[in-house]
Amino acid sequence: MIEAKGVFLTYGDGTEALKDVNLKIEAGEIVYVTGPSGSGKTSLLKLIMGIEYPTEGYLKVMGQNMVREEASNIRRLRRRMGPVFQxxxxxxxxxxxxxxxxxxxxxxxxxxxxxxxxxxxxxxxxxxxxxxxxxxxxxxxxxxxxxxxxxxxxxPALILADEPTGNLDLKNALNILEILTSLRDERTSVIITTHATHLIEDVEEGKFVRVDNGIIQVERRGVLAI
Amino acid sequence: MRSTIYNIGYFLKEAKTIFKVDLLSNIFSILSIGLIFFILALVISGWGISNYVIGIIEKEAEINVYFREDMRDPDIIELIKEIESIEGIGKAVFVSQEEAYNRMVEILGSEAAILELFDENPFSPFIEVQIHIEEVDSILEELEKIEEVEHIRDNKRVIDRLQNIVFILKIIGLLAVVAVGISTLVVISHIIRQGIYNNREQINTLELLGAPEFFIGFPFFLEGLFLTIMGGLIASLLLVITIRYGYSQMGIALTFIPLPSKDILTNNMVIFIMASSGVLGAVGSLFGLMSSR
Incomplete structure (x- = not known):
């Protein structure tokens, strides 16, 4: 569903938001993207949605090459996504x-x-x-x-939730996470970003992507039951 | 297609919402557009009326052809036939010496006594020729080739002046159409851009959700169309009132001037204003949308 190879994202002001991202997300996966504020989580979602384009490297989302020249196809691609904005x-x-x-x-x-x-x-x-x-x-x-x-x-085939638990109390935050994780099925992948790592400490299944200063580390927990 | 029909209600509702967001500014825009179209309609109506009047005057344009005095009646009849065969000439009529005298008496009115100072009739017989004004030059050229013709009083200065007036009116009308067209396009595209700016957050959200450009832009297009059509209606209303008032005044003051039918003029102008407002609204909205990309 998503494949990134050596992806870099540098903003116009020279800020390096993402460095050498290598990531593969399959259909039906649930992915938690964690990291402190400003670490590059939202930048990763922006790349996946085609709001930003890689300054270097290769990124393919649902078969679509994420390059500026393909802007009209990317708009069509977004119709297959379910974004939940911060x-x-x-x-x-x-x-x-x-x-x-x-x-x-x-x-x-x-x-x-x-x-x-x-x-x-x-x-x-x-x-x-x-x-x-x-x-x-x-x-x-x-x-x-x-x-x-x-x-x-x-x-959608892909749900993208950017900090969906931000500013919520624990009970509501857990409730939101439960709703979002329940959306995953064999054809729907879910990507959730959060800086509140304590909320997902006990999660047993899923792919965990840790972003820090633009560099990502991937960890997998449990076997996803699809 | 089914989706577009389903969304028509949404597009109309959105256009209404966009209109209400900047209500006062949009009302002033409608009034401005209405006044712009009203001015255009006045210029074009004036142009139309002048063209009509000049057309009638043109149809009645005449020149006088003087021939050799020794010509006998059968020769004069032949000459008239020859003149009538020239392209651009409507009718040629013989005016005798007496009739020429009587006409001058009529023209001079109370001052006709001056003619009594002459011992004998000072006027010559001539042939009065009705011509198509736009062909005056070629007609004069042809007439000068006829041996029997001694002199032509062509009223060319008057005819040239008439032609100049027609030309100037046409230029003014054309400039007015161009100026109003450009003004309307600028006003409408500016309004659309303003509407897009006011709704930029909603547009941005729809873009992120993958909405097609048509889906996002169509309500703004409808708003532009609505503004110009409302402006067109105001202009039409003002024009109907002005034509009615103008005709009633001209009917009293200038009874001798032949005016075109009031109903035909009104209908034609209303159709023109409404069609122009629709076309300019559509084009202006498209400009506004394209320039906001």
Whole structure:
């Protein structure tokens, strides 16, 4: 699903965000990306989403070469992803349901199915009763779950969650992690970044990618039961 | 296609939301566009009316052909036939010496007494020739070739002046169309860019979710179209009122000037304004979207 060989990412101001990244993620894997703030976790997700492009090396995501020249194909590639952004990126002035529906409108789902799937996704994250609430009226945790519902409803092949537990208390953070890990199946991979390593200390299965100062180390725990 | 139809409601709702985000500015934009189109409509209406009037004057353009005094009636009839055969000439009519005198009496009115100072009729008979004004030069060339023709009073200065007026009006009309077209494009594309700027976070989110450019841009396109069409409607309304008022005033003050039909002029101008507002709105919106990339 994702293959990186000798990938470097250097920003315009000369900051080296990632150095010599070599990584392979298979379909159906769950990957936890950890590391302190500013270590390069978000930069790694940006590369996978095609928000940034490798300054050196080779990166292929779901068969797509991640190079600037392929920008129009990368937009199409994003339709197969379910991103959960650190700052949610929900659209204000719209209800939770409208936000979820909006993320699905251009994906080619049968029109009759879109609303039903969106409601199901909200129920799955425990927000069925807030479907018609404006997103600006929701709490931090609820907004986070709407963003997850938007990602799930798209039925993506790859879910990318950037610091989904940030600013949440322990109970809500664990709840969010549980929802996200439950999304993994034989065709859906999940990548979660977090700086709160204590939250995943007890996780027994998955690939653990430690990012520090742009350099990554990969560790695998348990055997994934797909 | 099915997805596009499904999304029409969304596109309209989005366009409405974008409009409401910057409500006051958009209302002023509609008024500005309305006034721009109104000015354009006035210039074009003036141009149309002038063209109509000049067209009628052109149709009635005449020159007078004087022939040798020793010519007898059958020769004059032959000469008239020859003149009528020249391309660009409508009708040629013989005006006798007496009729020429009477016409001058009519023109001079109360000052016609001056003609009594002459012992005998000072006017010569001539042939009055109706011509197509745009062919005046070739007609004069042909007439000068006829031996029997002694002199031509061509009113060329008047005719040339008329042609100059037509030319200037055409240039003014063309410049007005170009100026209004460019102004509308600039205003609309600026509004679209402003709308895109105001909604940049939403656009950015949709881009990250992989939304196609069409999906993101179409509501802005609709907004631009809506603004110009509303502007067009305001301009049409103002124009209808102005034409009605103008015709009622001109009907009293300038009864002798033949004006085109009020209904035809109004209908044609409203169709023109609405079509222009649609086209300029669409093109301006596309410019705005392209320049915001």
């Amino acid at each position: 700052e949610f990126k929900l659209i204000r002035g719209r209800t939770a349901l409208e936000n979820v529906v909006l993320g699905m409108r251009f994906l080619g789902f049968p029109p009759k199915m879109i609303r039903e799937e969106a409601k199901t996704a909200l129920e799955r994250v425990g927000l069925g009763h807030k479907a018609y609430s404006l997103v600006e009226k929701l709490s931090w945790g609820e907004s986070q779950r709407v963003a997850i519902a938007r990602a799930i409803a798209r039925k």
